[in-house]
Amino acid sequence: MRRSTRGWHMSEVRAAAAAALPGQRVPEMLGPRFLPGGAFVRRLGRRGTLIAGGGMLAAILLASVFAAQITPYDPIAQNLRNTLQPPGLAHPFGTDNFGRDVFSRVLHAARTDIQIGFFCVLFPWLLGSLLGAVAGYLGGLVDTVVMRTVDTFMAFPFLIMAIGVIAVLGPGVTSMYVALTLSGWSMYARIVRAEVLVARRSDYVLAARAMGYSDARIVLRHILPNVVTPTIIFAVTSMVLVILATVTLSFLGLGLPPPTPTWGTMIAEGRNFIFTAWWMVTLPGLAIVVTGLALSLLGDGVADLLRGESSR
């Protein structure tokens, strides 16, 4: 018999607990869901989508970091004698109405867009998880207020909410973060609350309470680490939707002001030239498709990995 539970699969841990405590209800979750490294790394090898998605994303990030080395053109400098050139050897993605190299702009935009996308996943996840955990743990009036607020926020279409918030705050990156946080947090709150309602009655929370720990410490240090996996699964699978939403908001003119290149604003600028310069619309969009594909493969891969670890 193995002495340490290090590297065990959750199902093995639970089976062992059931064997050791016959006739007793084995708690749904025994402890931290994140098992130490070994099992995680071993599974990596089997996950093709994860590697493909991660590789694609790494390539995009590298290309944007080394954009200045890859293409000789400045993404902002105008060259009015060289406007609306079709794709060719000198300019693989052509030039725009100000004579700027579209390929260079696409590469430089990647950094901005991916950064915005990242924080627009992170902030709602933090806010929603925290509010959901507090609501589930405290129950009563707090729970009612938080959950009715969740219902309200869920009633608004995601984009309408975001557009409304940006309408109030004015276009810009900060407004975008606030808008996507406000329109995205509710799902996380709902997921975490449901998990906390179960975890609250578990033995390890009882033990922590018996130790005399404060509510804040129990929620932050004991419950949250154990209920966080489903929210991470939701976060990674919604990454692609979030980045598409931020790009859409930029396209509608609600993101960064020109001349800073972002994929959405580039396509919006290209709209006026669809009769003469299709490359201004189509080629920046390809960058979004590749990024979206990378994120959705990566998200599915990570979600599968985490599901494998937590379920069954």
Added chain:
Amino acid sequence: MSLPTFVLRRLLQLVPVLFGVVLVVFLFVRLIPGDPALVMLGAYATEAGLTALRNDLGLDRPVWTQFAIFAGQVLSGELGQSLVFRRPVLEVIVDRLPPTVWLTVYAVVLSLLLCVPLAIACALKPNGTLDQAIRAVTTLALAMPYFWLGLNLLILFAVILPIFPVAGYGDTFAERLWHLFLPALTIALHLGPTLMRTLRATIIEVMQAPHVEFARTKGLPRGKLIRRHVLRNGLMATVTILGVNIGWLMGGSVVIENVFNIPGLGTLIIGSIDARDYPVIQGVALVFGLLVISINLVTDLAYAALDPRVAYE
């Protein structure tokens, strides 16, 4: 729980949500930094105009009184005056509603025509060639920004091959079907992957249900089996999927209206942001919120009426 109790409970659950939606829309304008009246009227504000607007919004009174005034106005269908159109907001919205409804319904019909047959074909042979191909296409479609897809359709089928008009809405029924085809197709392709995946999973599940097993054992031909036993359950699931995704669908139409210059609520709200026409922004957000709530309600009630198990759970 009996059906009437279920309906009553579902309606009661709505009250706090409706209250919340009105509160959020109210806060939209009250959270503008500085004096809302000054921000709303902009640089050309006159002292008289400012006083009138402050009076209208009740800005000189406590916040709760302001909210009570606002909620009362909403309940009586009064959404204020548009600062740009110089007309009641409700009138402006009612004018702009038909194109949005047209587009949304058209898109739903197109996506059903596209997805239902494909989902059945995929579900009959899970992991077959078609299923694999469709899975690849839906993964790609989910990674695609749909405004970009719409612009590319526009470039392909309106600029390079001038089959469809570039913009506009049309007057007669046939003209509208023709004008709105590309935008509706874009939204249908945007909704398609979600609809496909859920529908496929549902049909595979239904195919294994005892009543289908029985019908197959007694020798019912496959066509009849699918039409009578599988599709019925599958379509009920479709209604739910559409209900759940209605918010997404409307977000889609907001963006696509802006791509194709269709004079609906989507172009109205984006135009109002540029013009700082806050009463209109409030009104459109409120209408979208209410539409989503009522469509979800209708979906739930229809589902409970069709499937008695829902009410008893």
